[in-house]
Amino acid sequence: MMDDLKALYQEVIIDHSRNPRNFGALESANCSAEGVNPLCGDELTLQCWLDGNDVIQDVKFVGQGCAISIASASIMTEMLKGLKKSEAESLFEDFRARVTGLDEFRSADIGKLEVLSGVREFPTRVKCATLPWHTAIAAINRSEEQVTTE
Amino acid sequence: MSEVALKTPTETQSGNLLDVQEIRAQFPILGEIVHENTLAYLDNGASSQKPIAVTETLERYYATQHANVHRGVHELSDRATEAYESARKTACKFVNANRTEEIIFVRGTTEGLNLVAESYGRWKLQPGDEILVSEMEHHSNIVPWQLIAERTGSIVRMIPMNDNGEIIQEDYLNLLNDKTQIVAITYVANSLGTVNPIKEMVRMAHDAGAVVVVDAAQAAPHISIDVVDLDCDFLALSGHKMYAPTGIGILYGKGELLEAMPPYQGGGEMIRRVSFEGSTYADIPHRFEAGTPNIADAVGFGAACQFMWDIGIDEIATHEKELLDYVHKCADRYEDIRIYGNAKHKAGVFAFTLDKVHAHDLGTVLDRQGVAIRVGHHCAMPVMKHFNVAATARASFAVYNTYDEIDRMFEAINFARELFG
Numbered sequence: 074m075m076d077d078l079k080a081l082y083q084e085v086i087i088d089h090s091r092n093p094r095n096f097g098a099l100e101s102a103n104c105s106a107e108g109v110n111p112l113c114g115d116e117l118t119l120q121c122w123l124d125g126n127d128v129i130q131d132v133k134f135v136g137q138g139c140a141i142s143i144a145s146a147s148i149m150t151e152m153l154k155g156l157k158k159s160e161a162e163s164l165f166e167d168f169r170a171r172v173t174g175l176d177e178f179r180s181a182d183i184g185k186l187e188v189l190s191g192v193r194e195f196p197t198r199v200k201c202a203t204l205p206w207h208t209a210i211a212a213i214n215r216s217e218e219q220v221t222t223e
Numbered sequence: 224m225s226e227v228a229l230k231t232p233t234e235t236q237s238g239n240l241l242d243v244q245e246i247r248a249q250f251p252i253l254g255e256i257v258h259e260n261t262l263a264y265l266d267n268g269a270s271s272q273k274p275i276a277v278t279e280t281l282e283r284y285y286a287t288q289h290a291n292v293h294r295g296v297h298e299l300s301d302r303a304t305e306a307y308e309s310a311r312k313t314a315c316k317f318v319n320a321n322r323t324e325e326i327i328f329v330r331g332t333t334e335g336l337n338l339v340a341e342s343y344g345r346w347k348l349q350p351g352d353e354i355l356v357s358e359m360e361h362h363s364n365i366v367p368w369q370l371i372a373e374r375t376g377s378i379v380r381m382i383p384m385n386d387n388g389e390i391i392q393e394d395y396l397n398l399l400n401d402k403t404q405i406v407a408i409t410y411v412a413n414s415l416g417t418v419n420p421i422k423e424m425v426r427m428a429h430d431a432g433a434v435v436v437v438d439a440a441q442a443a444p445h446i447s448i449d450v451v452d453l454d455c456d457f458l459a460l461s462g463h464k465m466y467a468p469t470g471i472g473i474l475y476g477k478g479e480l481l482e483a484m485p486p487y488q489g490g491g492e493m494i495r496r497v498s499f500e501g502s503t504y505a506d507i508p509h510r511f512e513a514g515t516p517n518i519a520d521a522v523g524f525g526a527a528c529q530f531m532w533d534i535g536i537d538e539i540a541t542h543e544k545e546l547l548d549y550v551h552k553c554a555d556r557y558e559d560i561r562i563y564g565n566a567k568h569k570a571g572v573f574a575f576t577l578d579k580v581h582a583h584d585l586g587t588v589l590d591r592q593g594v595a596i597r598v599g600h601h602c603a604m605p606v607m608k609h610f611n612v613a614a615t616a617r618a619s620f621a622v623y624n625t626y627d628e629i630d631r632m633f634e635a636i637n638f639a640r641e642l643f644g
Contacts (some may be wrong), residue, residue: 075638078591080585082642104422113583113599114613137613139583195587 081198082140088141099133108136108208108220110200115142118140119150119208122189127158129213132135139201141192146205158213165206172202241542246534247623249274260593263628268413268572268619269329269597270463271444273527277466279547280526284519292518293492293625308615310525311508314473317528318439318458319449325481327474328521332440333363335459335474336407338511339436340367342484347404350376354405355398355433357382357390357419358609359412362602364438368407377404384609388415388564395417395424399431406435410442410458412557414603414617415564416547418446425454434480440464440472444621445543445570447536450475462520466621467527471520474511489511497537539622542573546620550629559640563615573603574617577636580643582614588642589616592635594628 102120109116117136124130132150136143153161167181174193183190192202200222207220247253250272255262264272267436284306290299292307306325315323329335344367348354354368365379372379382395390408399406406428411418425435434456439448443460450458457480461472476484486493486504490513495503503511531539550573554560559578577585586598597617600607607613618632 075591078588078638078642081587087643114604114607115583116613139581141584167361198583201583 077191077194080136081195083188083191085188086140086144089144089147093134093143093147094132095147097133097135099131101131102133103211104215105168106208106212106216106220108211108222110138110142110204110222112223113139113201115139115201115204117142117146117203117205117208119146119212121153121212123158123208123213127213129153129156129158129161134205134208134210139198140203141189141198141201145189145202146211149205149209152185153209161213162210165210168206169203172199234579238637241534241538243542243623243625247625248562249276249530250623251275253623257593257595258591263594263631265618265620265624265628266595266597266631267334267444267616267621267624268441268464268601268617270469271466271621272623272630273468274466274530276589277360277468277523277526278531280421281468281519284522288522289519291515296561302386303518306522307516310521313525313528317443317448318372318473318475319451320475321451322478324507325475325478327476327481327508328516328524329459329472329474330470330517331461332459332471333461333465334440335457335472336436337367338474338487339457339459339476341373342487342511343434343480344368344371344377344405345375346483346485348372348375348377351401351402352377352404353398353400354379354407354487355382355395355403355428356380356407357395358384358605359388359390359415359417359454359603360407360409361413361438361440361606362604363405363440364409364436365605368405379595382408382603384417386610387415387566387623388412388606389566390417390419390424392420396427399427399433403428403433406433408435409438409440410448411439411445411572412603412606413441413571413572414563414601414606414615415566415574416441416569416571417566418442418568420568421453421455425456429454441571444531445540447540456480462524462527465527466530467524468520471517471524473524478507481511486513488512492516534622540570542622543620543624546624546626546629547573548573549626550618550632553629553633557636560636563610563612572617572619574615576612576615577639580639582616584643585616585639588639589632592631592638594632594635596632 099120101122105120107118115138119134122131131154134146170176172192211220252272288302290303314326332640427523428435437455437458444465458475463469493513561576563574580597
């Protein structure tokens, strides 16, 4: 039971939540999106610079939330840089499968995101981990609607 | 498990004669094992657990009494009607109303408040009229007023609170004027535990010619309610927070107001005569109970009232006050615990944040140790805004809670501190 907690709140997660990477406004942004979790009040704004070839050149976020959502956003921004839009979308699918435990038949390499896989033991917290991703996907697809977990 | 920082001091042992272990035995769910720990259920403000007396009443109702009410000529319909109307009498006594017709069964507080907004509000409100709503209201006592204000051209004004979580009475007095039609206030604030001085506030509203709608959802489990003494015009409460089943609550309204108000929903049960030329409506309370009511849970509601009377509402309040004093005393030992709601008069609720640990993470860590609390904005986003916090943690107490459970909460908080250290 405590092992689950220790697997969820690994040092890497605590570190990213305390010192989120790519936190702040992105001057060069050409797309952005807002995400909220109305149940808990978590909110974040993600800005992205998508070049003419649909490659994510830079990405930053601001917002507030629990350790899981902030760490997830922080690690995500590190991973997204340099990815094509389609690669980002497919990475999200792999990540989502891993944290919801639906990846029984897939073993995609999700790299550093592996550190968040402990979330699968905490169904009520999956949305915390996926909110930044939903927001990022909305941004790069230039969706106007606010992203919500509900 | 981290080191035990708190031992229950002997001076905090319950001084009243409540046999908490005997009461706990009436709630089988309290023996549930959660993540390898015995459950410590401290989320009663969201919903309380149900005693055997209530669940057995439901079983007995379905096994021996059920049919539709007020319709059949047969024996079971008589039994169901008798059980349902007898529950109404019990509910009437529970809030000390003068007449049973003043009690309308609703799904819960939310429906009760919406009923008043829709029926009374739509009938009375004119463009420019004002509705006063306090800053500490649950969303269910804000949004129905915003909806009706939008449709009637009236205005919702906020009665502010101070940083202790108390309504600022001078501001309230200043806000009251001859345009004020409705004052909507909570008896006990769900996010802070503040007990508001309803009786005084009602008097002030009446002096200004306004009616008062009281949200008693959080008060009903802790306070002996007396609508005659309060002189409030409407009062709504939910059964599920006071040991009754979900999906049932009551709305009390003064008879002369209810009798003058237009129907809320149309359907069977609420009519006297229907024709395509027009329909006439039943007398109260049935005018406001369209369709087949939630008979079984109303009967369960009656059993929950009886459960509370058997223990004694004052005894329940005393026990919970002791728990609240104890939790505050424990919290005072930690500099990283910030408390929300320091009103002089408080009931049932301990809301807090822990520095360096977000409320959601705290909720998860506590849950894994079997301690159930609520985290989030508690459907009171204006309160969160007032204190400039996105989410708080809330422990809320019921008659079956113990000092040991509070100790376990603080042990679990210690573990969270270590984890996030």
